[in-house]
Amino acid sequence: MPPPLMPIKNERKQLNMEQQDNQWPLWEVFIQSKSGQPYKHAGSVHAPDGAMALENARDVYTRRNEGTSIWVVPAQYIVASTPEEVGSFFDPANDKVYRHPTFYDVPEGVKYL
């Protein structure tokens, strides 16, 4: 069996400082580089809420005008396809060549097709 997605170990290291779990929620960061472009995953940040996640994402991922807009999404709400099912999951598209324009014959001399 594949290992679980994120086996967070709970052993606490002994520290002479704050001992409580200070782990803020994880936010995935998506950045639109230019107006009209799709949003692309850039990385992730930890933050206690959405507004601070946005600010952290700005400071971490757009220090050189890499973005015109940012989305932050709580990582726990992202649903992803599983690698083990990659074959069967994408399989329905494999045998449908007729979805591509190259499948069709265009007579010579016919333009704008």
Next chain:
Amino acid sequence: MPELSQLELETRFQKKIDDNLYIEPKDWMLDKYRKNLLRQISQHAHSEVIGMLPEANWITRAPNLRRKAALLAKVQDEAGHGLYLYSAAETLGSSREEILNLLLTGKAKYSSIFNYPTLTWADIGAIGWLVDGAAIINQVMLQRASYGPYARAMIRICREESFHQRQGYEIMLTLCRGTAEQKAMAQDALNRWWWPSLMMFGPHDKDSPHTGDMTKWRVKRESNDDLRQKFIDRTVPQADFLGITMPDKDLKWDEATQHYKFGEINWEEFNQVVSGNGPCNRERLNARVKAHNEGKWVRDAAAAYADKKRKKAA
């Protein structure tokens, strides 16, 4: 779907790497791969963060506003690089807090180069030119490392690092074109940073314990000695242009191999610094722990503020 045997999983995993594909967080991976990468990526992250300390030492004493703004931006970048890398490390199944605690309790390593002191302004030039220069050679290789999140972090970091190297070289150039005293300062910085920079590439290939698996897993795509040679070949002509010389009497161009020959590295010094006895090991760790503790109120305030807003909204 039939369950795959361990052997089949391992074979598929290795084939993916050999086919120049990438391993992503949810993909099956060898436990040893996960552990080794977690160690390497988190050490890399710690290096970025500890690397802020020797340079931060000169922010308030930068010679003018232009230099100060550039140095500040560079140190800020290093913090960002640390964050990219911590995020990548976390995808391997360890929490940010766990990873940080290993650093703060002195259990995790970071690049030994940051255990040397920055004595003069010229050291800031030497660090950008040599230390970032050496890091870039290593990181360019890692841009195609088999672990997706690591490779992507590296691409971002490499894009930003070239400014670091240039700002360092520009500082050196300005000093070398200045008074005799300024040029001597540049030479002195080169004398002190040259050998530690060569040590950044790690032990000779024959003495490098982790290289085998990391090569097989396409994390390490070039050997320590090859990377070091590449760095030397690129850097010596840059020093020639500055008019300063590497502190190595054996350094000379070898027409036959088309590479520079160089003297033996002092591995005893390397081992001492790695095992905690460098000039600044204790100082660096103490500064990091102090910063972490003194930042507690900021983290607490952020959490309290978020909490208050949530309650208001409810």
